[in-house]
Amino acid sequence: xxxxxxxxINGEMYQVQVPVQKTLLAVLREDLxxxxxxxxxxxxxxxxCTVLMDGRPVNSCLILAVDAVGKQITTIEGIGGxxxxxxxxxxxxxxxxxxxxxxxxxxxxxxxxxxxxxPHPTETEVREGIAGNLCRCTGYVKxxxxxxxxxxx
Amino acid sequence: xxxxxxxxxxxxxxxxxxxxxxxxxxxxxxxxxMLVGKVLRSPHAHAKIISIDTSKARSLPGVKVVxxxxxxxxxxxxxxxxxxxxxxxxxxxxxxxxxKARYVGDGIAAVAAVDEDTAIRALDLIEIxxxxxxxxxxxxxxxxxxxHLIHDAEKNIYGxxxxxxxxVEAGFAAADxxxxxxxxxxxxxxxxxxxxxxxxxxxxxxxxxxxxxxxQMPHLVRxxxxxxxxxxxxxxxxxxxxxxxxxxxxxxxxxEPIAALLALKAGKPVMLKYTREEAFLATESRxxxxxxxxxxxxxxxxxxxxxxxxxxxxxxYATHTxxxxxxxxxxxxxxxxxxxxxxxxxxxxxxxxxxxAFRGYGNPQVVFAVESQMDDIARxxxxxxxxFRLKNHPCAGEVWLWSGWAIESCGLEECMAKxxxxxxxxxxxxxxxxxxxxxxxxxxxxxxxGLGMGYMMHxxxxxxxxxxxxxxxxxxxxxxxxxxxxxxxxCGQGSGTALTQIAAEELGIPYEDLVMTKTADTDVSGFxxxxxxxxxxxxxxxxxxxxxxxxxxKLLAMAAEMLQTPAEELVVEEGQVWVSHDPSKTLSVAEVAxxxxxxxxGHQIIGAISEEPAGNPPVYAAQFAEVEVDTETGVVEVLKxxxxxxxxxxxxxxxxxxxxxxxxxxxxGYALTEEYRCDLETGRPLNPNLADYKxxxxxxxxxxxxxxxxxxxxxxxFGAKSVGESGxxxxxxxxxxxxxxxxxxxxxxxxxxxxxxxxxxxxxxxx
Ligand code: FES
Ligand code: FES
Numbered sequence: 068x069x070x071x072x073x074x075x076i077n078g079e080m081y082q083v084q085v086p087v088q089k090t091l092l093a094v095l096r097e098d099l100x101x102x103x104x105x106x107x108x109x110x111x112x113x114x115x116c117t118v119l120m121d122g123r124p125v126n127s128c129l130i131l132a133v134d135a136v137g138k139q140i141t142t143i144e145g146i147g148g149x150x151x152x153x154x155x156x157x158x159x160x161x162x163x164x165x166x167x168x169x170x171x172x173x174x175x176x177x178x179x180x181x182x183x184x185x186p187h188p189t190e191t192e193v194r195e196g197i198a199g200n201l202c203r204c205t206g207y208v209k210x211x212x213x214x215x216x217x218x219x220x
Numbered sequence: 221x222x223x224x225x226x227x228x229x230x231x232x233x234x235x236x237x238x239x240x241x242x243x244x245x246x247x248x249x250x251x252x253x254m255l256v257g258k259v260l261r262s263p264h265a266h267a268k269i270i271s272i273d274t275s276k277a278r279s280l281p282g283v284k285v286v287x288x289x290x291x292x293x294x295x296x297x298x299x300x301x302x303x304x305x306x307x308x309x310x311x312x313x314x315x316x317x318x319x320k321a322r323y324v325g326d327g328i329a330a331v332a333a334v335d336e337d338t339a340i341r342a343l344d345l346i347e348i349x350x351x352x353x354x355x356x357x358x359x360x361x362x363x364x365x366x367x368h369l370i371h372d373a374e375k376n377i378y379g380x381x382x383x384x385x386x387x388v389e390a391g392f393a394a395a396d397x398x399x400x401x402x403x404x405x406x407x408x409x410x411x412x413x414x415x416x417x418x419x420x421x422x423x424x425x426x427x428x429x430x431x432x433x434x435x436q437m438p439h440l441v442r443x444x445x446x447x448x449x450x451x452x453x454x455x456x457x458x459x460x461x462x463x464x465x466x467x468x469x470x471x472x473x474x475x476e477p478i479a480a481l482l483a484l485k486a487g488k489p490v491m492l493k494y495t496r497e498e499a500f501l502a503t504e505s506r507x508x509x510x511x512x513x514x515x516x517x518x519x520x521x522x523x524x525x526x527x528x529x530x531x532x533x534x535x536x537y538a539t540h541t542x543x544x545x546x547x548x549x550x551x552x553x554x555x556x557x558x559x560x561x562x563x564x565x566x567x568x569x570x571x572x573x574x575x576x577a578f579r580g581y582g583n584p585q586v587v588f589a590v591e592s593q594m595d596d597i598a599r600x601x602x603x604x605x606x607x608f609r610l611k612n613h614p615c616a617g618e619v620w621l622w623s624g625w626a627i628e629s630c631g632l633e634e635c636m637a638k639x640x641x642x643x644x645x646x647x648x649x650x651x652x653x654x655x656x657x658x659x660x661x662x663x664x665x666x667x668x669x670g671l672g673m674g675y676m677m678h679x680x681x682x683x684x685x686x687x688x689x690x691x692x693x694x695x696x697x698x699x700x701x702x703x704x705x706x707x708x709x710x711c712g713q714g715s716g717t718a719l720t721q722i723a724a725e726e727l728g729i730p731y732e733d734l735v736m737t738k739t740a741d742t743d744v745s746g747f748x749x750x751x752x753x754x755x756x757x758x759x760x761x762x763x764x765x766x767x768x769x770x771x772x773x774k775l776l777a778m779a780a781e782m783l784q785t786p787a788e789e790l791v792v793e794e795g796q797v798w799v800s801h802d803p804s805k806t807l808s809v810a811e812v813a814x815x816x817x818x819x820x821x822g823h824q825i826i827g828a829i830s831e832e833p834a835g836n837p838p839v840y841a842a843q844f845a846e847v848e849v850d851t852e853t854g855v856v857e858v859l860k861x862x863x864x865x866x867x868x869x870x871x872x873x874x875x876x877x878x879x880x881x882x883x884x885x886x887x888x889g890y891a892l893t894e895e896y897r898c899d900l901e902t903g904r905p906l907n908p909n910l911a912d913y914k915x916x917x918x919x920x921x922x923x924x925x926x927x928x929x930x931x932x933x934x935x936x937x938f939g940a941k942s943v944g945e946s947g948x949x950x951x952x953x954x955x956x957x958x959x960x961x962x963x964x965x966x967x968x969x970x971x972x973x974x975x976x977x978x979x980x981x982x983x984x985x986x987x
Contacts, residue, residue: 096248100250102241102244102245102248103240103241103242104241105245105413105414105464106247107413107414107415107496107910108415108496108909108910109495109496110496110909110910110911112496112909112910112911113413113496113910115413142241143240143241144241144242147240148240148242149236149237149240149242152236152239152240156236156239156240159235159239160231160235160236160239161231162874163229163231163232163874163875163877163878164878165232165235165238165239166465166712166713166714166878166882167238167412167413167414167462167463167464167465167466167711167712168234168235168238168239168243168462168464168712169245169412169413169414169464169465169712170413171238171239171241172239172241175239175241193918194918194919194921195918195919197918198917198918198919199917200918201413201910201915201917202413202882202918203410203411203412203413203465203467203882203885203886203915204413204465204712204878204882205878205881205882205885206881206882206883206884206885206921206924207885207917207918207921208877208878208881208921208924209874209877209878209881210918211918
């Protein structure tokens with residue numbers, strides 16, 4: 068059974084028909100072609116699917132699309148395109164903090180929320196802040212350096 | 221030697237599209253009329269299939285194809301992306317779907333349906349009757365004389381790789397001490413963040429099939445897939461979009477043949493995407509190995525004999541295993557000099573998921589064992605562990621037993637010296653036998669600190685065991701920019717960026733003006749082995765440099781004509797050509813290229829090459845770890861890792877550091893937290909998910925200090941060697957040795973969990 072809902076994503080309203088059990092992640096990727104948000108586990112364990120809901124990072128694989136109605140959703144597509152990256156994204160590029168890039172969109176969203184609420188975190192706060200975003204490529208070294216760097220500016 | 225872009229940490233070519241979420245991975249793609257594929261997996265580790273009834277599934281609306289073994293070509297194949305050179309042993313024991321369940325997760329049937337829900341419901345409707353057989357989950361049970369046979373082979377032990385140099389028995393007789401120890405390393409999973417196993421297959425109008433797949437080896441996957449389907453190689457086209465991490469897991473065929481067969485039968489595109497659980501259940505992991513080391517040594521620290529006997533648990537299908545046994549011997553042979561060496565490696569079938577490549581290809585296993593024992597030997601002899609290793613390792617100019625060739629360059633001594641200084645080796649290490657830690661912390665002195673180290677050597681390709689073919693085409697465009705056409709098998713490691721740097725450097729144009737093929741496409745680029753054996757920068761780099769050199773030669777010949785100066789007197793750098801003794805006589809590359817296309821000539825300047833590199837220079841590393849062991853909880857905390865690596869010339873130092881840092885995360889996991897476990901009676905996996913299979917998070921990671929030593933190779937592009945795999949090879953040994961230094965207990969089995977530490981401390985107290 069599909070029901071019609073409206074979702075506010077990156078400042079735009081989208082009308083979609085979704086089964087009640089469909090996750091926000093699946094709707095973003097399958098119905099709206101917003102594929103920057105990745106699926107690494109579909110069960111809340113990796114953070115690859117992180118989006119912001121009213122400014123707070125959430126695992127979109129754990130949220131039903133119907134529960135996102137009335138919230139402001141921000142996905143990676145909503146912060147900076149290739150031509151005008153967010154300072155966090157510029158820092159990740161400059162520090163060589165991206166390898167396969169599969170964890171990167173989720174990480175950008177978490178880092179964004181972290182710095183929005185705490186513009187000058189300590190390294191420990193950064194590490195704790197991104198602990199839900201698993202990365203298998205970087206050992207987090209350059210990721211943490213990049214976030215610390217951008218927080219200093 | 222100064223270069224313009226080689227040696228610079230330029231941002232990776234795909235950084236901006238990845239960081240902005242606009243890079244399109246295979247799993248992000250959609251094609252018109254695309255169906256969803258799903259595989260029905262065996263719940264039993266070992267079972268005969270008595271009957272399968274697919275009629276209900278077939279009649280479910282929305283289901284387009286249902287396949288079982290009956291519907292697959294009866295062509296056995298081997299999934300390993302191992303080129304069929306003379307050194308390969310490729311036992312063909314796989315089919316696209318199985319006729320017998322040999323592990324929990326073995327693919328028994330497959331469906332393609334209009335959407336995922338329908339596909340899952342169709343799987344539920346397939347009725348299978350099994351006759352359950354005993355699950356052989358351990359080496360002992362699989363090797364037992366009365367064990368059920370997993371395949372139609374005489375025994376479950378199906379491979380033996382012996383190596384004999386000299387006479388080890390005579391060597392042991394001549395030794396002052398003989399050490400004999402058995403080590404065991406468990407199964408661990410690569411855990412690329414993009415789950416392993418994602419392919420989109422589409423029948424082409426011309427009767428061919430195109431497969432977009434997240435792979436390390438486009439050309440070898442084309443080869444194996446074509447064979448499994450009974451097609452000609454040209455009927456299969458493989459395209460590799462960006463890959464979300466690989467680390468060996470995609471070193472060969474994963475699910476491309478099933479996806480292709482579903483698509484061909486459906487006449488429509490099929491997306492087959494494994495879940496995280498399936499990536500654990502049904503794709504290759506690192507081999508568990510039981511290794512017995514016997515080492516004879518003189519009081520002065522000279523070896524008289526070295527022996528390795530290993531039992532390799534390859535799981536339910538042969539894939540890499542019998543071939544893999546060769547490098548396992550190679551790692552062991554190459555590490556230390558001894559007049560007498562013997563190796564016996566046995567390949568064994570068990571009812572676990574098949575094993576394959578995971579960063580290091582046997583080297584992490586061997587180095588853990590060898591370097592653990594070396595630590596014990598050095599302590600026993602009272603020799604400094606660094607001195608002991610420097611005395612016995614093969615160095616530049618000496619023969620490297622892995623390849624049989626002379627070693628081109630060796631930076632180990634510098635790695636040792638710099639690494640030791642960075643970790644505080646001489647100040648912080650506990651002298652002599654452990655257990656009397658100088659550094660204790662915690663309220664009651666219950667936390668004990670220690671230092672350990674391990675050394676390793678690794679390859680820059682797999683020559684001479686295998687050919688290391690690569691092909692590259694460099695074409696200079698009419699505006700002076702250039703395209704590099706190469707089978708870009710970058711899976712995240714950054715090889716695409718390094719190869720772009722190499723081509724731009726050789727050609728003499730700005731880095732920004734050279735564009736490399738973003739993907740690999742077997743219809744477009746020449747044959748390339750792919751990303752294995754840390755080969756991309758060395759082997760691929762040589763081909764890329766060669767193609768750029770050919771293009772440059774043609775460019776200079778053209779410029780010579782225009783400047784009326786012999787080509788030998790011309791230089792090209794940063795997009796400008798000039799006469800070396802008269803820089804006022806100059807032309808831009810753009811002017812020359814334009815003239816070639818549209819002026820006095822009518823051709824494009826193109827350089828093309830297909831070759832393999834001249835050598836296989838080994839890389840070296842010394843890794844150091846400082847740990848703190850909590851004797852009340854058993855928790856081992858790594859306080860710091862220093863990774864000093866001789867990589868040859870670092871083409872992109874930031875990318876090289878990133879490779880090492882990421883590998884260290886995997887190495888610490890190997891040492892302390894990671895183990896893919898199953899129930900030993902039923903074979904059911906116990907932790908096929910990221911909640912229970914523990915990889916390190918950002919808060920678990922200690923500081924990692926990377927030190928790059930650049931002992932340039934003779935045969936590498938601009939002196940490059942390799943880095944990809946080596947960053948984790950010595951990590952577990954360094955940590956195990958640090959744990960010994962802290963508490964005086966030798967762990968011979970990974971991972972070193974709190975339970976094992978507490979049990980060992982308890983046992984010591986009892987005795
Ligand atoms: S995909 Fe949502 S947490 Fe992994
Ligand atoms: S960059 Fe590959 S998982 Fe983070």
